[in-house]
Amino acid sequence: MPTSAADFELYRQMQRIRRFEETVLEAFPRGEFYGTTHTYVGQEANAVGVLSGIADGDVVVSNHRCHGHFLAYGGSMDALAAELMGRQTGVCGGRSGSQHIQWKDFYANGILGGTLPLAVGMALSEKRAGLGRVVIAFLGDGTLGEGITYESLNMAALWGLPVAFILEDNRYAQTTPLRLNLAGEMAGRFTAFGIPLVEADTTDVLEIQAIGEKAISHVRSGAGPFATILHTYRFAPHSKGDDTRDPAEVAHYRERDPLPLQGRRLDEATRRDVEKIVETEVEEAFRRAAGAPPADPSRLTEPLSGYA
Amino acid sequence: MTTVLDELRQSLHGCMQESEQVIFLGEDVLDPYGGAFKAARGLSTAYPARVITTPVSEAGIVGIGVGMALRGLRPVVEIMFGDFLTLAADQLINHAAKLRWMSNDQVQVPLVVRTPMGGRRGYGPTHSQTLEKHFLGVPGLRVVAVCDLDDPGGLLRSAIMEDDDPVLFVEHKLLYPAAVQSLHDLGEFDGHRSGTRYPVYSIRVVGAPNPVLTLAAYGHMTDLARKALLRLAYEHEIFGELVIFTQLSPVDPAPLLESVSRTRRLLTVEEASVAAGWGAELVAIAAERFGPDLRAGRVGARQMPVPAAGPLEEAVLPGVEDILRAALNLGVATSSR
Numbered sequence: 001m002p003t004s005a006a007d008f009e010l011y012r013q014m015q016r017i018r019r020f021e022e023t024v025l026e027a028f029p030r031g032e033f034y035g036t037t038h039t040y041v042g043q044e045a046n047a048v049g050v051l052s053g054i055a056d057g058d059v060v061v062s063n064h065r066c067h068g069h070f071l072a073y074g075g076s077m078d079a080l081a082a083e084l085m086g087r088q089t090g091v092c093g094g095r096s097g098s099q100h101i102q103w104k105d106f107y108a109n110g111i112l113g114g115t116l117p118l119a120v121g122m123a124l125s126e127k128r129a130g131l132g133r134v135v136i137a138f139l140g141d142g143t144l145g146e147g148i149t150y151e152s153l154n155m156a157a158l159w160g161l162p163v164a165f166i167l168e169d170n171r172y173a174q175t176t177p178l179r180l181n182l183a184g185e186m187a188g189r190f191t192a193f194g195i196p197l198v199e200a201d202t203t204d205v206l207e208i209q210a211i212g213e214k215a216i217s218h219v220r221s222g223a224g225p226f227a228t229i230l231h232t233y234r235f236a237p238h239s240k241g242d243d244t245r246d247p248a249e250v251a252h253y254r255e256r257d258p259l260p261l262q263g264r265r266l267d268e269a270t271r272r273d274v275e276k277i278v279e280t281e282v283e284e285a286f287r288r289a290a291g292a293p294p295a296d297p298s299r300l301t302e303p304l305s306g307y308a
Numbered sequence: 309m310t311t312v313l314d315e316l317r318q319s320l321h322g323c324m325q326e327s328e329q330v331i332f333l334g335e336d337v338l339d340p341y342g343g344a345f346k347a348a349r350g351l352s353t354a355y356p357a358r359v360i361t362t363p364v365s366e367a368g369i370v371g372i373g374v375g376m377a378l379r380g381l382r383p384v385v386e387i388m389f390g391d392f393l394t395l396a397a398d399q400l401i402n403h404a405a406k407l408r409w410m411s412n413d414q415v416q417v418p419l420v421v422r423t424p425m426g427g428r429r430g431y432g433p434t435h436s437q438t439l440e441k442h443f444l445g446v447p448g449l450r451v452v453a454v455c456d457l458d459d460p461g462g463l464l465r466s467a468i469m470e471d472d473d474p475v476l477f478v479e480h481k482l483l484y485p486a487a488v489q490s491l492h493d494l495g496e497f498d499g500h501r502s503g504t505r506y507p508v509y510s511i512r513v514v515g516a517p518n519p520v521l522t523l524a525a526y527g528h529m530t531d532l533a534r535k536a537l538l539r540l541a542y543e544h545e546i547f548g549e550l551v552i553f554t555q556l557s558p559v560d561p562a563p564l565l566e567s568v569s570r571t572r573r574l575l576t577v578e579e580a581s582v583a584a585g586w587g588a589e590l591v592a593i594a595a596e597r598f599g600p601d602l603r604a605g606r607v608g609a610r611q612m613p614v615p616a617a618g619p620l621e622e623a624v625l626p627g628v629e630d631i632l633r634a635a636l637n638l639g640v641a642t643s644s645r
Contacts, residue, residue, distance in 0.1 A: 059379075093412040102411035107378070111402045117368045118403060121375020121383075129379075148398075151368030158363070303409045303448035304473055304558055 003270040010052065010205050011262045011271065014044040015278040017068040018259055020077060021236065023282055024067070024084065028240055032290070033084045037098045040068030042203075042235035045258035046168050047072035047138075049208030050228070053216045054136060057105060059126070061119040061137040064099040065234075066108035069138055073106045077281060081289035089288075094295030113139070113146030116165075120152045123161035123225075134162040134219045142173030144182060144189060153225075157193040160224035164215040165190070167229045172245070174238045190227040197227035203258035312460045313484035316347050319461030320384070323468045324355045330468060331376060333360045333369050334386030344388045345424050345484055370396035370421055374404045377419040377474070384468055390425035390478065391437050404474040405448035419474045420467045426480040426528055426579055427625050432616035438580035438609070440478045444557040444589065451557040452506050453478040453527040456486045457499070463554055466505050478556075480528035480579070496538060506555035508563040512548075513541045519549035521640050522567040523631070524590050525577040526553045533577045536631035544632075546640050548575075556586055561593045568594045573638050574604045577631055582608035605634045 021039040028037065040047065043065075051060065051072040062069040070080060075091065083090030084098055091101050099110035109115045119137035126133040143149055144167075156163050173181050190197045196218070198211050211228055218226040233253035237243035243250075263271050323330045332351055334343060338361045342349030352359035362369045366387055373383040387393055393400070400421065408416045427436035443451050452467055452475050454460045460483075467475040491499040494511070502508040511534065512519060521540070525533040530552045540546040551567050553559075568574050574594050576587025587606040594602050610624045 092410060092414070095412050096410050100406075100410050102407070102414055107407075107415075109403065111398060114371070114398050114402055117371025117399065118375035118378065120368070121372035121377075122379050123375075124372060125376045125379035125381055128381075148367050148371065151363070151365035152371070154363055155365065155368055155372065159360075301409075303405070304450055 003266045007262065007265045008270060008274065010048055010209070011259070011266055012274050012278060013048040013072055014205060014259055014262060015274055016077065016281065017044045017047065017071050019278050019282045020071060020080070020285070021067060023286060025236055025240070027286070034086045035097050036239045037084065038065040038239050039236045040065055040234070042253070042257070043168055043170060043232045044068055045203050045205035045208050045262070046166070046230050046232055049205045050136065050166055050212035050215070052209055053213045055133070057131065057133045059105045059107070059119070059122050059133065059135040061115050061122070061135060062101070062106065062108035063112065063115060063138055063140060063143070064110040065140065066099060066101050070101050070103070070106060070108065075101070075103055075106060077285040078288050079103070081285045082292050085289045086295050087289055087292040088295055089292040090295070093299070112143045113148040116149055116152035119163055120156045120161060123156065123163035124159060127161055132220055134164065134216060136164050136166060136216070138166045138168060140173070141167070141169040141171065141178060141182065141186070144186065145173065150189070153190065153193045153195060156225040157195050160222070162219040162222065163225045164219045165195070165225065165227040166215070167227065169229060169231045170234045171231070172238070175242060175244045186229050195225050195227050197229060199229040201231040203232065203256045203261060205258055205262050309487045311484065312454065312456050312486050312488055313345070313347060315459075315461035315488055316454070316464055316479065317349060319464040320347065320351055321354060322461070323384070323465055324351065324358060326469065327382060329380065329382045331358050331360065331381050331383045332386070333362055333373060333383060335362055335364055335388050337361050337386060343386055345481065347422070348386065366392045366395040367399055370399040371403065373419045373421065374399060374407070374417055377417045378407065378415055382418050382468060384420045384422060387421060387423040389435050390423040390439050391434050393423060393439055393443070396421070397442075400443065400449060400474070400476065401446050405446050408473065409448050416472045417474045418472045420477050421475070422464070422477045422479060424479050424481045424484075426482060427614045427621055429481055430616055430618060430621060433613035436614040436621070438578070440476065440556060441580050441585045443476055444586060446557070448473065449557070450475045450555065451478065452476070452555050453480070453553070454483060455527055455530045455552060455554065456483055457489050457509055457530065457552065458491050458501060458507070460488060463506065470505060478527065482528045486531070497534065502563060504560070508554070508560065509552040510563070510567065511537070511550040511552065513537060516541060516547040519547050519571050521546060521548035521573045521575060521635060521638065522564075522571045523548050523550045523575050523577060523635070524553065524564060524587070525550060526556060526586070527579070529577045529579055529626070532626070532628050533631060535628045536635065539628065539632055540635055544636065546635065548635070559589055559593060564590055564593060565597055568598060568602065572598060572601050572603065573640060574602065575607065575631070575635055575638060577607045577626065579625060580608055581611045582606040583611055603638045605638055607631050607634045
């Protein structure tokens, strides 16, 4: 059976994220990047599946683990690589680094939960604007520990706002497993506010795409917020060298790696082509970033220019 | 008589009328209540679609204001008591203040967070504080404080309509019922206003000789500082110049240094305790310029929470006597004639 264009594209997008992140992890010890990073290896199907359903002008609110969301949103791989490497050509000119990416209608911030009221405020603006735009807000299981999460859910539901909360449960907050972090049920945290939800334990991008479409069409219809709980797993450490998980557990989850799952839907030659295309794209992105001029301290400006 | 509260309320009405982009959010802000200090009275009746009463979620509503500002609106968020700003500190410091700069100027956050501060109402330790000092010096966050001089409503309008960056707008509770003082009708004082968006005022006793002391104050303390200025003149023949700031952060050093270059004596007056405060910043700026030629002092609250009982509160918060005592301690000789 020939490979469908849709399957091709979903696999390509996931492969782009996978190879970008793996390259970051490989290159980090060589001192090519500033600061730290939080990679998305293992969770690719979530961003690609959900964001394949957004329309132009929709808002995406992301967190510290934002590279996958950004690439799936349509952000430039060159600019992301350059941002990590502190180059002038970076998404934010080297000011933001890995976890504060802002481009078009994409906003990421490394303060867990701090972005959620922003997402609600943007949804309130979009509801008033009446252009049918919606907000997609990613959060993780760790963010369920932040009080601001619940203020945000409450107001989103109270005011019937067009925001889809995408909870990616990767089962660990940094190194601490869920069982030491979370009482009660995840779903109850949304249903308590009357927010309808879909919960899935899958790494199949097609299933996630269908769930994402349901979430987005719900919020776009004006029916108020919607939540999606995606149980997932990250294969790489929280950031770089801080993995304390049992390797057997990681290996267990690797058996449901979303990439081979989707890759099997491509014919062998096409799959190899995709991998080759992506390999070249990633190599080129990092090569161009490395060759770009470093961020220039003389271009730093103080905020609130002047005293007027 | 027009009060500061009247002017602020009229200014809010004016901004809502002027632009559909202005949205007002806060707790208990709907009519007939109109907010705990009544700044929003009449607003929800006149603009029902743009006045939103919110749950008791200070962090959430400031964050929602940030989100709205990112999408092109000009939100005004009322925080019922300034003491509750601690709950919204993450939103102000990590989001509102940083987004524009962090994004390499791709976005802007024209947000105003208004809040009453200050004591002498007997509300006790968590409803009487002057907490703005904790928000001074945050890059990207402007802190503005209204006083009873000149044009309080215009100051608020500037923050809402003209400023594309986040502003923390501080209103001392005792200013609300205070009469607005016209610069042209200050009785015993002559007043001068700078041309900046958030003005700096300088005030002297009418007919006084050259000042030998610079007093610096803002907000409600400007009233106490004016009283001290008069008593210094009439009781001690010490003539000072009072420099009143409406923008507390970032500090514009120019008007401060200009006055201190003539007096070489600086006394700062604030209602918070002086530790790591606004006055400390001003004294540091002056000391960097004038070094050993500067005599400086700071007046503020005692370093303790604000108590509830009247006599205790009065003993903790700075008064006119404290300003006089500190001024006399600066070794000011009687002004030369």
